[in-house]
Amino acid sequence: xxxxxxxxxxxxxxxxxxxxxxxxxxxxxxxxxxxxxxxxxxxxxxxxxxxxxxxxxxxxxxxxxxxxxxxxxxxxxxxxxxxxxxxxxxxxxxxxxxxxxxxxxxxxxxxxxxxxxxxxxxxxxxxxxxxxxxxxxxxxxxxxxxxxxxxxxxxxxxxxxxxxxxxxxxxxxxxxxxxxxxxxxxxxxxxxxxxxxxxxxxxxxxxxxxxxxxxxxxxxxxxxxxxxxxxxxxxxxxxxxxxxxxxxxxxxxxxxxxxxxxxxxxxxxxxxxxxxxxxxxxxxxxxxxxxxxxxxxxxxxxxxxxxxxxxxxxxxxxxxxxxx
Numbered sequence: 200x201x202x203x204x205x206x207x208x209x210x211x212x213x214x215x216x217x218x219x220x221x222x223x224x225x226x227x228x229x230x231x232x233x234x235x236x237x238x239x240x241x242x243x244x245x246x247x248x249x250x251x252x253x254x255x256x257x258x259x260x261x262x263x264x265x266x267x268x269x270x271x272x273x274x275x276x277x278x279x280x281x282x283x284x285x286x287x288x289x290x291x292x293x294x295x296x297x298x299x300x301x302x303x304x305x306x307x308x309x310x311x312x313x314x315x316x317x318x319x320x321x322x323x324x325x326x327x328x329x330x331x332x333x334x335x336x337x338x339x340x341x342x343x344x345x346x347x348x349x350x351x352x353x354x355x356x357x358x359x360x361x362x363x364x365x366x367x368x369x370x371x372x373x374x375x376x377x378x379x380x381x382x383x384x385x386x387x388x389x390x391x392x393x394x395x396x397x398x399x400x401x402x403x404x405x406x407x408x409x410x411x412x413x414x415x416x417x418x419x420x421x422x423x424x425x426x427x428x429x430x431x432x433x434x435x436x437x438x439x440x441x442x443x444x445x446x447x448x449x450x451x452x453x454x455x456x457x458x459x460x461x462x463x464x465x466x467x468x469x470x471x472x473x474x475x476x477x478x479x480x481x482x483x484x485x486x487x488x489x490x491x492x493x494x495x496x497x498x499x500x501x502x503x504x505x506x507x508x509x510x511x512x513x514x515x516x517x518x519x520x521x522x523x
Contacts, residue, residue, distance in 0.1 A: 202414075202416035202417055202418050202419075203414055203416060203418065203419060204248040204249060204250050204418055204419065204422060205248055205249045205250065205269050205270065205418070205419040205422035205423050205426070206250050206252055206262075206267065206268045206269050206270075206413070206419075207243070207249055207250070207251050207252065207268070207269065207270045207271070207426070208251075208252045208254055208258075208259040208262050208263070208268035208270070208271035208272070208273075209230070209251060209252070209253060209254075209259075209271070209272050210253070210254075210255065210256050210259070210272060210273075211239065211253040211254050211255055212253075212255075214297075215256055215272070215297075215298055215405065216253070218295070218297040218298065218405065219272045219295075219405070222272075222295050222296075222297070223243070223430075225433050225437075226426075226429040226430045226432070226433040226506075227245075227429055227433075227506075228243050228244075228246065228426060228429060228430075229243065229244040229245075230242075230243065230244075230251055231243070231244050232253075239252065239253045239254070240252060240253070241253065243426070246422065246425055246426060247422065248418045248419070248421065248422040249422045249426065252268060256273045256274060256277060257273075257277055257281070259271040259272065259273040259277075259408075260273055260277050260278055260281045260282065261281070262410075263288065263289050263408055263409075263410040263412075263413075264281070264282055264288045264289070264410070264412065265412065266410050266412035266413040266414065267413070268410060268413065269409065269410055269413040269415065269419050269423060270292075270407065270408065270409055270410070270423065270426070271407075271408050271410070272295065272405055272406070272407055272408070273405065273406065273408060274298050274300070274403050274404065274405055274406070275291065275294075275401065275403040275404065275406055276300065276302050276340070276343070276380060276401055276403035278291070278406070278408065279342075279343055279401060279403075280340050280341075280342050280343050281342075283342065287411065288410070288411055288412060289408050289409060289410055289411060290408065290409040290411060290517065290518065290521040291406050291407075291408055292406070292407045292408065292409055292427070292514055292517055292518060293406065293407050293430075293434075293514060294404050294405070294406050295404065295405045295406060295407060296404065296405075297404065297405050298403070298404050298405030299382060299402075299403070299404045300380040300381065300382050300403050300404070301380065301381055301382070301399055301400075301401065301402055301403065302340055302343060302378065302379070302380050302399075302400040302401040302403060303378070303379065303380070303381055303394045303395075303398050303399055303400060304316070304319070304347075304376065304377075304378055304394065304395050304398030304400065305366075305376065305377050305378075305379065305381075305387050305392040305393060305394050305395070305398065306319065306369075306375070306376045306392065306393060306395060307369050307375075307376075307391060307392060307393075308391045308392060308393045309391070310322070313395070314395060314396050315395055315396050315397050315398075316348075316351045316353065316395060316397050316398065317351075318395075319334075319353065319376070319395065320351070320352065320353045320355075322334060322375075323353060323355040323356055324355060326355075326375070327355055332357075333355055333356050333357040334355065334356045334357070334375050334376065335356070335357050335358075335359050335373070335374035335375050335376075336348075336356050336357065336358050336359065336374060336375070336376050336377065336378060337359045337360075337361045337365050337368035337369075337373055337374035337376070337377045337378075337379075338358060338359075338360070338361055338365060338377060338378035338379060339360070339361050339365060339379070340378050340379075340380075340400075341358055341360060343378070343400055343401065344358060344378045344400075345358070347378075347400045359373060359374045361377075361379075365377050365378075365379040366379060366386050366387060366389075366390045366392060367390060369390070369391075369392065370390055370391070377392065378400065380403070381394070407430070407514075409423075409518050409521065409522070411521060411522065415522045420519075420522075423515075423518060424515050424519075427512065427514040427515045427518060428508065428512060428514075428515060429506070430514060431509070431512030431513065431514045431515065432506040432507055432508045432509075432512070433505075433506055435504075435506075435507040435508075435509060435512070436503070436504035436505060436506050436507040437481075438480060438481050438482075439478055439479065439480060439481060439504060439507055440478070440479055440480075440481050440484045440501050440502065440503060440504075441476065441477070441478055441501070441502045441503075441504065442463075442476070442477045442478075442479060442484065442487060442488065442491070442499065442500070442501050442502075443474060443475070443476050443477075443499070443500045443502070444474070444475050444477075444491050444496040444497065444498060444499040444500070445473045445474060445475075445496065445497045445498045446473060446474075446475045446491070446494070446495065446496045446497075447473070447495060448473065450494050450495060450496075453494045454475060454494070457487070457490050457491065457494065458477060458479075460490075461479060461480075461483045461486060461487050461490065462479065462480055462483060463477040463478060463479035463480075463483070463487060464477070464478050464479075465477060465478075466478050475496070478507075484501060488501070
């Protein structure tokens with residue numbers, strides 16, 4: 200096991216799998232399943248020493264924690280819920296921009312005077328005093344709920360583990376309040392619930408996660424470096440632009456100052472001729488164009504990249520720093 204191939208765990212079905220496949224495909228990393236969609240093992244085309252395991256999102260957390268997968272794609276909510284020692288067990292390499300959901304505390308809309316967690320604490324105390332029972336909280340996120348409530352000094356409650364549609368628990372009488380995930384809030388409103396003003400527990404999305412407990416031998420490290428380098432190059436390209444312009448060489452000092460001010464770089468150094476090249480953040484592109492025009496640049500063009508490979512990248516550096 201000390202020199203095993205890289206095990207990459209990805210969701211086995213549904214929208215998460217589709218989004219994961221699309222994310223890797225943007226980086227030129229294509230999932231291959233020799234026996235079709237029912238095959239729970241696969242490879243990455245053109246990348247040696249990578250074995251793709253197709254498992255449920257919740258199982259991916261278990262594989263990362265046990266070290267039976269080196270990398271995985273799963274939601275931060277599942278990581279934080281299932282792993283009390285998440286920061287020791289795994290390294291969150293990068294958010295992926297899909298699978299977004301907020302873990303929230305919601306109460307009935309009829310509770311017009313209950314807007315904060317402090318108000319909720321008063322409700323819990325009043326419920327115990329008046330009715331001799333604890334306030335019930337329906338949720339699938341038992342550990343997240345306990346930590347969040349403890350941090351806010353709320354102890355007088357009872358968790359009711361939800362196995363179905365959590366948002367329906369108050370209406371059915373199974374619980375007074377809920378802790379659940381939401382994206383638009385429409386389902387909460389449909390069930391006459393509202394989110395507390397300070398009831399946002401976690402902003403979650405799918406992440407590329409590395410296991411700190413997997414056997415990171417030479418083959419797994421080399422394969423991870425190849426995968427992460429491509430992902431980083433695609434992300435760098437998506438967030439960058441190349442600007443070319445004709446500029447009087449006498450304006451070299453002004454160009455250097457401009458690049459510094461806007462976080463741009465001259466990838467080929469200070470050119471001696473009239474053509475200048477800048478690589479810049481996409482968000483700064485129009486400001487840089489305007490600044491170039493201001494110092495007399497002409498024939499300005501802007502290009503996008505397919506990939507932009509830097510000498511180093513933060514994803515690989517983060518992984519290697521963590522696993523030593």
